[in-house]
Amino acid sequence: MKSISIGICMLALAGTVHGADAGSPQANYMLHCSGCHGIDGSGSPGAGIPTMRNSLGHFLRVPDGRDFLVQVPGTSQSALPNGAVAELLNWILKEFSPDEIPRGAPRYSELEVAKLRSRPLDDVPAFRAEVVGQLKNIGVTIE
């Protein structure tokens, strides 16, 4: 009997973790993103996970870059609902790349995230390269 109730408890816990919105953007980052991106957003560049630090805010300088931060699979395919994804991206940008956010850049909204999530990217590296090229054209270098 005891093991059954422990089993049910574990299921409930797993439901909380996978079923999405844990609450604060910081908690969601820890649960859904930090495993790959690191607690401090530094990623693992050698393993194909770019750093978010002092970099991510630059993406907001071009419309495709702004879209990319939502469309990249780690964001768009997370278990989080659209409103929580919007809050999470707003938090990540402020936390890891505040100085690169262009003046007056609007915050992500639930509606914007919903629209972009319905348009997945065919080729993630190619689209990122396109965005990096667009940024280079306006004098911003991203690795």
Ligand code: HEC
């Ligand atoms: C399983 C590992 C993994 C998880 C979990 C993950 N990501 Fe990622 N993320 C990647 C990889 C790998 C890339 C590089 C692009 C690609 O190949 O998708 C990336 C790229 C990104 C980028 C673009 C950064 C850049 O400079 O191009 C953003 C933004 C991002 N992820 C956000 C998130 C968010 C938000 C979460 C959590 C909801 C998350 N990721 C969870 C692996 C992950």
